[in-house]
Amino acid sequence: MRKIVFVTRNKGKLREAMDILTSKGIEVIQNSDGYPELQEDELEPIAAYGASWAAGKLGMPVMVDDSGLFIKALNGFPGPYSAFVEEHLGNGRVLKLMEDEKDRTAVFRSVIGYCEPGKEPVVFTGTVEGTIALEERGTGGFGYDPIFDYNGKTFGELGDEEKNKVSHRRRALDKFCEWLD
Numbered sequence: 220m221r222k223i224v225f226v227t228r229n230k231g232k233l234r235e236a237m238d239i240l241t242s243k244g245i246e247v248i249q250n251s252d253g254y255p256e257l258q259e260d261e262l263e264p265i266a267a268y269g270a271s272w273a274a275g276k277l278g279m280p281v282m283v284d285d286s287g288l289f290i291k292a293l294n295g296f297p298g299p300y301s302a303f304v305e306e307h308l309g310n311g312r313v314l315k316l317m318e319d320e321k322d323r324t325a326v327f328r329s330v331i332g333y334c335e336p337g338k339e340p341v342v343f344t345g346t347v348e349g350t351i352a353l354e355e356r357g358t359g360g361f362g363y364d365p366i367f368d369y370n371g372k373t374f375g376e377l378g379d380e381e382k383n384k385v386s387h388r389r390r391a392l393d394k395f396c397e398w399l400d
């Protein structure tokens with residue numbers, strides 16, 4: 220069985236990546252040392268730099284997942300600042316910002332960065348489009364899941380199995396696995 224070290228401190232991401240990759244015959248091993256996250260408008264360079272840095276530091280092939288929620292009416296906010304906003308403001312404050320907005324379109328993006336020591340990093344992007352719910356719904360998932368509505372249900376209401384069929388992370392990991400083969 221192929222093994223991949225996933226550098227993340229996010230238990231939700233880890234659980235989803237494990238479910239998805241195990242079903243493809245890949246064992247996921249967590250490393251929670253972290254990596255420097257560049258301040259960039261796009262997730263791709265953040266994931267590429269993180270994977271490259273961690274591969275050099277650990278001396279083995281590694282994967283990272285830099286992700287975020289991009290809300291159209293807020294010009295893509297919180298986007299690359301998603302972790303900061305989730306931690307310091309939370310879903311309630313995001314809903315407050317969206318209070319008077321008619322256009323509730325939002326995109327979840329996941330960028331998987333992969334790097335082998337001494338090589339260039341590669342990145343794979345997955346996106347899923349939805350809308351920002353009017354209130355938090357559901358207790359499943361993590362982070363922004365209770366406010367991200369996908370076809371009438373929030374990711375918080377879907378449960379891991381259903382979310383993993385359609386999520387941004389799923390789509391990015393599918394591309395990554397195709398590349399690995």
Ligand SMILES: O=P(O)(O)OP(=O)(O)OP(=O)(O)OC[C@H]1O[C@@H](n2cnc3c(O)ncnc32)[C@H](O)[C@@H]1O
Pocket residue numbers: 226227228229232253284285286287288301302303305306360361362363364374386388
């Ligand atoms: O250790 P790392 O992997 O960096 O974990 P993190 O939580 O800091 O993750 P990011 O830097 O990629 O920031 C992404 C933010 O978006 C949230 N997020 C990412 N994917 C999500 C998903 O599938 N559902 C809900 N929230 C998500 C996540 O909880 C973070 O607050």
Ligand SMILES: [Mg+2]
Pocket residue numbers: 256302
């Ligand atoms: Mg982070």
